[in-house]
Amino acid sequence: MRIYYRAPDVVVTSELFVRHGPSPGRFAIHDLRDVGISPAVPEGVRPGAVVLPAAAAVLVAAAVISVAGGVLVALAIAVLAGAAGLVYAMVCQHRPRRWELRATCRGREVMLYASTDARVFHQVGRALLRAIEAERESPPYADRAAAA
Template sequence: MRTYYRGPDAVVTSELFVWRTTPTRIFAIRELRNVGITCTVVDRSRPPTAPAAAGSVALSVAVWPAVETPAMIALGVLAVAVPAIAIAAWWRVRPRRWELHATYRGGEVVLFASTNARVFNQVARALRRSIEESHPHGTWTV
């Protein structure tokens, strides 16, 4: 039996896929069909800067008629731009959950899930190699 990946989170061999979770999940490679990858956002809450951005916009709109100096114009632009940049950065770095899905013995299952992209990709690559060895024509989908 050849081992493709062995780590604290999963083991992938030529015969078995083991996800070391509670409880441990064990899948026979030969019985896996339609294996695929999905990615979901873990945290769907609003960014913490949303109230500040709303307040900055409201304040800027309220004092805009009184703005006469370049310094006040610059402060007004910063009051809108800084929260907008913070919100854009928050949306960019939200944690993602990567999942391996498959059909196993007639039912849909999650084979493996992780928020660590590097580990997830190592496990997915190992599973792909194992499937390619056991299924000559493969059943991997993306």
């Protein structure tokens, strides 16, 4: 058995893709189909965590300022809505992009590996690609014993 990649969280060999960590998994290389990369939803602050408090602040400000007149209400709403959008854009920009390696294994879609470290993620992807190519080039399992 040839090892293509080994790290604490994943091992790619000529026969298995093994994921360690919080959600471990073992996948036979010959069972993997439709392997591909997909961007995942970044972890962290969700839009509701910023938009809902900002909307509440706008309503409170509108109620307080409405006594002073309609022009100030419109100005306050515009400034607060813009500030909320700016804060959300800044938070989203600083979240690391998370990539997932997905495949179909025995008829069901599985997530093989995910990482925010692009270098490590692509190393794992290349190792899996080499393992799949080597598996396709080798003779069928029944013929391997006779060939040895």
